[in-house]
Amino acid sequence: MKKIESIVFRSRWLLAPFFLGLILALFILLGKFLKELFWLVYSFAEISKNDSLISILTLLDVTLIACLIIIIVFSGYDIFVSKFSHIESDKKPGWVGKVTFSDLKLKLITAIVAISSVELLRAIINIDNNTNDVMMWKVGVHITFVFTGVFFALTDYIVSKKGQGH
Template identity: 30%
Template sequence: MTSPSKNHLGPLSQLIFSSRWLQLPLYLGLIVAQAIYVVQFLRELWHLVETTLFHNGIDTAAGADSAEATIMLTVLGLIDVVMISNLLVMVIVGGYETFVSRLKLEGHPDQPEWLSHVNATVLKVKLAMAIIGISSIHLLATFIKARAMDGETIMWQILLHLTFVISAVALAYIDKLTQPAGRHVEAH
């Protein structure tokens, strides 16, 4: 299989095709954002360890019913940071691979399994699923703090979560409808 070389593209085609590299600073910026999330995770983890081990318990004056609820909320915050970081990895690696240039990871032992069949639609479905996971963490935290929150805020969070779920189902369904017959792409 031969690929077109730069010499066979006209100047306008070359400019349009090369414009994909304008996305590179965006992906590099997301890598910086991920580093910031790592710092945030370490701060929250250190605060949890320091508060529970070195200060004889957690201050529950912030609206939680017990030290256990406060620990659970902090752990949910840590999980939230990890899930957002996973989302960033999917966008950085999958987006770069899909829209900018191949990473040439074939055969690399650490190549993500999903990367071998990523395309824009699969990436959208994966992102939607990650957003649902993040929303679920926030909703669980809301339920833990429910006594300290007003019903309208809880209702809007539930409606927003359901909107994410319906959107993800719609994306997956549209993907299924637009696939050629006999072709099934797994969205692990």
Template identity: 30%
Template sequence: MIDRSAPPIERSDAKGPGPASRTLAGFIFASRWLQAPLYLGLIIAQAVYVVLFFVELWHLIETAIISGHISETDVMLSVLALIDIVMIANLLIMVIIGGYETFVSKIRVTGHHDEPDWLSHVNANLLKVKLAISIISISSIHLLKTFIEVGRMDGGIVTDASGTVIYSSDGVMWEVLIHLAFIVSALALAWIDRMSKDPHEKHDTATRPATVAPAATAAAAPAAAYAPAETGTGEYVTVRIPAGAPLPDGAEVVR
């Protein structure tokens, strides 16, 4: 039962959050900068990988050229180790730049000739897919190194000079299974990213406004215009007409 004797509820005409709410929201939004030191730490880790790369490269040069006691298989394994370091460095760059762009602050390099192609449309889902692909590439390098080593497998194991077991049949099987798990995970992430997109978001010529040629070249190029569709849904269709021709009824030139 409604108590009609109660005083009416007074409503404020003020719109938007109050000062306390805005301050709290600003503080929470500014907390994203706590992630900045994490990306700085990844930059230091990448510097360590740069040093490690040149150490491995010097070891390869010293063994192959100076000593002259190295086989083709050893050269291939050393080169794969260098490629592995480069792939991890690429992964670090993707995490540093993409993560900072997505979760901390925009990196304003639009128009720069060195701007990565993926940076203009990076988001959390795209970043996860690219990271998964990078992890698969790194796993492939490790698996290739394993396949080269198991070529000298004896009795189901591979040992080093000191007799320590470095590869076994069970270990190789688990490496293959883990690699397949990475592939399945990447496919699942790509599928989830595809399913999460708006199905009405279509980038075709029927929904994008057309570009009109500049006035200086308008006589030589066809003009572009769009008019309301006959369906009455408020959508637009692209209509291309020769330059200088009259526009159809209800059409307007896109500037």
């Protein structure tokens, strides 16, 4: 039994390659960000207001996704694999080590709602290139994400009150 528990406990390290893969994805996002930024700067004089707004929203979208990846990597590693004990505390972001799984879930859905908002805004700015069906799907998906976020927050609120004896 002790051997099985040891194997199960050590299996948490199988998550480390997933987090390393997400770090690799950050480099890919950085390439996309730099490509879009270069295009925006290079095309600045010739592009329309709508194209510049769409490009800026793309930069914002990629940045939000990168922040989401960092939150997941740091928090997930800290929660599920190992604490960041070898990093000096003054170099760690203040939230590292303080984020619970519930907090991570809310941060994740909040970031998804923000990303969805940017995508919806991009579609609205570029409305001439979108059909009514596409717009309805985008609005529907966004509303679903918003309701999911509210439901998660409400569930966590109820659970936290229950834990306080209410």
